[in-house]
Amino acid sequence: MLPEEIKNLIGKYQARTISETEQERLFRWYNEQARSATSIDNAEMQIRLQRIAGQLPALKSKPVRQISWVKWAAAAVITLAVGLAIYTSQQRDHPLDIVVQADSTQAAELVLANGKVISLDGVGQGDTLDADGSKLYKTSDGYIAYSFDGDLNEASQNYSFRTPVGTETKILLPDGTRVWLNAASELSFQKQWAVENREVHLKGEAYFEVSKQRNPQGRSYTPFKVYSAGQAVEVLGTKFRIQNYQEELWSTTSLFEGSVKLEILASDNRVDKAVILKPGQQSLYNHKSRLLDFKNISQDVPQSWRDGYFSFQGENLREVCAQLARWYPVTFDIDAKLPNGEYHGDIPKTYSLNEVLDILIHDNMNYQFSNKDNQIKVRLNRVKK
Structure with missing residues (x-):
């Protein structure tokens, strides 16, 4: 059951009467709840995810839509971003540094019968x-x-x-x-x-x-x-x-x-x-x-990409990276032992690849990224004994 204080904050959020301090409190509670481990089954997990999304919709004036990740072992839901406010106020302590050299000459083309x-x-x-x-x-x-x-x-x-x-x-x-x-x-x-x-x-x-x-x-x-x-x-x-x-x-x-x-x-x-x-x-x-x-x-x-968003509807990290590789000039080399998870939500295509990965990859996901010549390696961090 939701605490009475949180119920009141949600009401203010939906009515657009919430103050900046109250909004930070609500977002902080929201992320803390999303990160906490649970023992619920898949059906209940989906019900809770839908309930959270309904109670705390993303602000229309903010470009990031709800992004969530379903943990592969315990049925825990980790919400990574709800609106730009969460993305900017919940920055990683050690942000990613994936620099990609983009090709600014790329444009849609018409290919004629003679190959021109x-x-x-x-x-x-x-x-x-x-x-x-x-x-x-x-x-x-x-x-x-x-x-x-x-x-x-x-x-x-x-x-x-x-x-x-x-x-x-x-x-x-x-x-x-x-x-x-x-x-x-x-x-x-x-x-x-x-x-x-x-x-x-x-x-x-x-x-x-x-x-x-x-x-x-x-x-x-x-x-x-x-x-x-x-x-x-x-x-x-x-x-x-x-x-x-x-x-x-x-x-x-x-x-x-x-x-x-x-x-x-x-x-x-x-x-x-x-x-x-x-x-x-x-x-x-x-x-x-x-x-x-x-x-x-x-x-x-399923049409979110036409509105300028990457759309994730239950894809795992490999499938997400395949979608990113069609937008950014990179390839991904992903560890075969990487556990499967699910992503749900949309992210604007106007974001840099570094910003997108920073949203998708949460701190408690044991992943390591490296980039050489626009090939991004995704590996599991090895636990030191």
């Missing part, structure tokens, strides 16, 4: 860029719009939008479909696109808002199909996200509106199995075992 690469960084609002029979321009809401008006003999050649590490882009396709392309991803399609078919090929992660389009006869709608490693997703008009990085074991398809048909493909691209997803469902496909599973999702959490 055009940087999209220089396409400003109102500009029109001619590119090998195609036109690019930036819309008022920040999308790179694409259209083809070149030689029809070259219509079947492929173009690709590509986002190197640390970059993202928004694309408006000729049929009105909007695509958010996440970091380290690639979207490929034929130059004359959406005339007879609407097919794209995806490597990495993208969020789609698909526009309905009637076929040339006007009698029905032309399907929109996304091919990625080992699977295909077919829709008419809907909102969904695909995450299918080739270096990861699992790929996911998350549906937010409409319906999609998910096809699992055999090695010869024949359809091995097909399922229909409903809004609020996510498929999880294991490339190695070919296991297909499903879970329910919320409407907004």
